[in-house]
Amino acid sequence: MRLDALLSRYGYCSRREAPGWIKRHSITFKGKPCSSPTDKVQAEGILLDGEPVEFPDGLYAALYKPEGYTCSHDDGEGDLIYDLLPFQWRHRNPAVSSVGRLDKETSGLLLLTDDGKFIHRMTSPRHHVAKVYEAVTEEDIPTEAVELFASGTLTLNGETRPCAPALLELMGTATRPADAYGRKIPPGSPHAGCRRRSRLISVPCFHRLPASGQPEPETGGMGAYPSGCAVNLPSAMWIPISEAPIACFPHFEVAAESGDWIVVDKGAPLIVHPSNGKKEPCLLEGVEALLSYEIANGAALSLVNRLDRETSGLTLVAKHKRAARELGRAMQRRLIHKEYLAIVQEWPEWTETACTAPILRQGEVAESRIWVKQAVHPAGKACTTVFRKERTWNTRRGPLALVRCIPETGRMHQIRVHLAHLGHPILGDKIYGPSEHCYLEYIQHGWSRELEERLVLPRHALHACRLEFPFDEETFTAEAPLPEDMRLLLETGD
Template identity: 90%
Template sequence: MWIPISDAPIACFLHFEVAAESGDWIVVDKGAPLIVHPSNGKKEPNLLEGVEALLSYEITNGAALSLVNRLDRETSGLTLVAKNKAAARQLGRAMQRRLVHKEYLAIVRGWPEWTETTCTAPVLRQGDVAESRIWVKQAVHPAGKECCTVFRVEQAWSTSHGPLALVRCIPETGRMHQIRVHLAHLGHPILGDKIYGPSEECYLDYIQHGWSRELEEKLILPRHALHACRLGFPFDEQMFTAEAPLPEDMRRLLDAGGQKDSVR
């Protein structure tokens, strides 16, 4: 049974900062939760409209914005936007050829037994092989598409919410929810993840009733603790790199722990 999503507005943090820019592209550090472009016919604030407002003068003079990479609503961090069709084609080809380097930081539950590992478990939409009430939910399955993510533990610490770890995530492929699915598969779901965390009931409760004290007790954070922190890409035979610091909500968790270990 599919659960319909309410028509009521979903929580939104309309904030972004410019991380790097040229005459042909701009990289912005997106807040969360915030969608990158309009979806499902709903009228709500989104990142693309915000960037269009920022670049209104350039748009008046012929700029045509195009998103090169996309982040989930609840994922914060770096998004690359082309300013014209030629740049969109060039950057799009770089994405297709896997020449764009992306790194994320995630706060996960538990202390991984590994310092670094690579997950190559294939992923597909769960509803294609098993029952799920969440259309977008993905799952590890032998019939899934090729999928590869490198994980590296940056720090582990104790908190009142239990042991947590900061993990650097480097996806070598670009499947939907890839990092979230792989971390859950490894036994360390991302803190605050409504779909791949304690139970998918968290997601269903949230889209029907919004954030609640009960959800806070289960998830701790009102969004999943995943941040796109580094983005490298080629353009006009040069390599460019942008970085974005951890957002405040993730930084607070990092600073609030007890005993801490660096890379183990």
């Protein structure tokens, strides 16, 4: 296979863009450098910037589809599920497609793949692949409907052939006492009152197992995954979630804006997009409300970069599909420059240093009770973060330092892992700080006086302060001042 064909096949760039892409990146095949689009290569043995091709034998992923997204490749149909995928996944050839579809206002599990035979095998009626749905109805479902669904004689209005047999499980009533922001709904409002919950299972039925091979806990399910979060099937797991609202102030400020994009400065612990089905505000909903006029006139918002819930600072949002594509390519090519400020424990001996320790998910090489926890390991993916010490000061909690962090790659939790690896964990970090038990304690019981003694801040002191990005052959810069919680630590010493 030619090098330009391989790059196009796996979504790195088009064949037309390949010559320029090759010049900007380090490419080797079986240890030998590649510099021409016509070089003969194979997916096995090639390294792109030191990393192998992602999913060379085919992409198979599970996506938790949020409401409001369409299972279509047509840009004219509004928000598409494919907009939620990483840049390379969206540009693979053959294209990544969903295995079956869900209606725009239906949420739930979708399988995604670029394997056409797998799609046919999963969707063909001959193979009887089972699906499970949960629904809430306005009125009670009569118990005799259970027998009717199972009989295989139910015929819909306007149809002549009956539906296939299905198992209908009535799960009782469920109240809906609060709106999406956790506010109580007054009696008599259109959304108050009870709903009848039911489960519809096509026959035969199966249960998906986590990576451990054990059945999921009763409180788990795909609701444990964030909306729009793609998960590799071999690594799937179930985690329990709480139905309680999360206390969160939906605050953000506009740092820069054009007709094509907007940069906002988000607070913590505000999430950037809907997640886990929890009743809480999110940044994307707030930006949609701010830009409601533009959206009414055809704008389609797309997050370009994302920040963790507890990280404050700058997030770039594209206003339409062309801007999303251009800014997505810039992100993929590492043309977007990001800087963060962190408050760390103890005073670093260095004034400036670069950490190049590779990172992987800790569960791949050692035990961890936290699925997302990352760790430094020789088998991890290459990554680099530059650190500069900005200021040091003493507090009654011990010596602290303000450090500027400049990631040159974008691994999960990269800055937090690298600082902990250097011996200077970020203040308030529940996973990489004093002990991962802080995170587990917080998840189970919330913020407490004991956690405050160990962590000082209820969130990790990391702030995205500067963002530079190219657009339409210009370079734009946005900056955000330190948030109040971090600023007070600098001003008062505690």
